[in-house]
Amino acid sequence: MSDLVVQRPEGLYCPAGDFYIDPWRPVDRAVITHAHADHARPGHGHYLAAAAGEGVLRARLGEIRLQALAYGERITHHGVTVSLHPAGHVLGSAQVRLEHEGRVWVASGDYKVAPDRTCAPFEPVRCDVFITESTFGLPIYRWRPDSELYAEINAWWAANAEAGRASVIPCYSFGKAQRLLAGLDARIGPIVVHGAVEPLNEAYRAAGVDLPATVAAPALSDQTAISRCLVLCPPSAAASPWLRRFGDSATAFASGWMQVRGQRRRGGWDRGFVVSDHADWPGLHAAIDATGATRVIVTHGSVPVMVRTLQERGLQAGAFQTEYGDDALDVPAVAEPPA
């Protein structure tokens, strides 16, 4: 029997249903796992995505022909039954379950298995073939519990506030920023967000996610407030004059890549917090095991390592070549400080 999902120049393709999953070139029909730019691209004829992510997707892509599906709701297209299941990555992120002639395939998109109160938790879905990401597919990537992480971030912020300097965390506007917000202790000081972040906060709040109060940078004029504030902004803004208004500030980058000292130093970051929207190494394996799949196809990240590991565990494993990004490795590094 032929495969339910194959690789095409446009993206991952389901021949039986004649549609694509997260294609990187314009196609007629696209199922979108989540609204990050490398998965949700403009220019497709029809979009299918999880209802929970509708607001974010429309905010990012503007006028699109979008059919929104509740998690777990099934539709059938050309004999292929399609349903979307929470992936725990960001608000509205979904795994795509395809069923056709008794076979079940699941494409994960990006996912995270650890709890995160800003999105629905990852739901293991039984399948024959699992298409998985592997962004952090090396044993060096093991995340600590969020409680420890938030305690560390809040302690850093409080120490900066005591020393009278603003705390700046450059991070992705969608997902990472809200995840951080959810754990910040707003009693320490005001939380300032860059103009690129606030629309996404609004989308989260509209979806019922409780986030602490945030203010826009111009609204903060009091010097005491500035010296105690915490700033969330895209990495591009961290290297721009926008940041100057906060005067002397401490900066920390928030990303799973900060697990490795060399990656932090190469980026020129003094401090790094290991915060990721992706599954760590044990998480990837737990998720793969929970599907019960006997065949696994790896799409992006640490692909050869994951494929070989799965093969050594007795699974049938292979890879798809995709154009999904590996998250934060391409962040514009801030200017290197003089030696």
Place this chain on the structure above:
Amino acid sequence: MKRFARLFSDLDATTATQAKVDALVRYFAEAPPDDAAWAVYFLAGGKPRQVVKTAVMAREAAAAAGLAPWLFDECYQAVGDLAETIALVLPDGEAQGDMGLAQWMHERLLPLRGQDEDAVAQALLAWWRELDARGRFLLIKLVGGGFRVGVSKLLVQRALARHAGIDAKRVAQRMMGYTDAKSAPTAERYQALIAPVDEARPDGADAGQPYPFFLAHPLDIAPELFTARLGPLADWQVEWKYDGIRAQVVRRQGQCWIWSRGEELVTDRFPEVVALAQALPEGTVLDGEILAWKDDAPAPFALLQQRIARKTLTRKVLADAPVTFLAYDLLEQAGADLRSRPQGERRERLQALLHGTPVPLSPLVSADGWLDLARVRESSRERGMEGLMLKRRDAAYGVGRTKAEGLWWKWKIEPMTIDCVLVYAQAGHGRRASVYTDYTFAVWNRPPADAAEVQAVLDAIAAREPPAPDGLQLVAFAKAYSGLTDAEFREVDAVIRKSTVEKFGPVRSVRPSLVFELGFEGIQASSRHKSGIAVRFPRMLRIRRDKPLAEANALADLRALLGGGA
């Protein structure tokens, strides 16, 4: 250990010099002296002899983490630091009581020396289980050496000086030899570093104590600008710049000590220099250069290198690579510190002191003005010199690479250059981990006939076909990893990833496409290299985007340099 771990984190979390000094001062204020003694030792670059083989640690860590060796290697490639890799892959331990740094060293790490591998492995495994990731990282760094946290020795001295309320230059002198591998740091030695200044009992109770070396700054302006920047040539003492080992000879209390610039005591290595020092009066300290010496002229550094590599100095080694010490400065005479006296006076005293002794003196170089001196400098290579040294006649002998007390310039000759082709690449370490920054370069075995012949070679490489034995091929001859900016490295890294032909462990072979101008200081015939050539201090000068591969140099061009240089 927790206190030291916190210091490490504080140092690691900032690039600001002042914040680092602050963190060090905070640490010195609260740490017990025996712990602080070891902290100073490690931060200032001290390396105890390795007690555990790196391979044993890697093997045990992989086993303890339940990882296949290939998977552990993949992790190491991504992290670029063995200690950090081990720290990250091991499961977290249950934090136990806190032992001080000195206790760790004396009760646990140092006794491991000489034990068999199994015992060492068992001990490591047990300790790993006691520590969190940061603790494991530090432990492995202490065991394995190579403790680099962006803190220079100068910074440690500044912090100690501030902590003790004394001058940093004095701390620098007291610290000479502190990191020498032969003596372990102790609370007493640490307290001697920070003791209040007692004029009645001057420093240097330890008779062999040398002075901190004064280091030169590179001079890279056009000779036409010298008068404007440096004033008249007459203000300067000019000497050759030698390609040897910078050293101090200390003669006190009927004994002699030889210190290398790396603050290593090397007296035993150079019996010829010890013999020379017998001629010096008591209370003398000379600064100068140890050189391999043949036929009344300096021999290439390679000869000295052979000598350094030998553990035992047989009569044959001494005869094959004889050394001498060329004196160029007088730091102490009759027990008095002369460093604050002007260069000119020190030189006159040096000449008078060495007159009639067998100790050779570094000759002065004279010329009619800067432009004439520039012409003299052109003869450096044929004389076996690296260039010229310029020392201000009215200046004192400073500490380290400062310009506060005096000024020395090193005016090196332009490096030899060759245009060559990048053929292999390997990822760097530390902050260069996962970026391809270490490159192997090749030249053509003979000049290519035309672009078509070059294309045929490239096609064969892409198809992984071995070159025809007598056909055109690229011959690797040098590795280099410095000289490009971070942006250029990123660019070359992207090209390497796109043009990879094969991966051999951490090394990638590429389909050649980039020509580089490579600079180096010296060139030697070598039977150990396939190319028959060994170059000294190779580094990338620039990427030659303008040059097609066919115009890269050939082996014959390298051999031609062999004839011309020392």
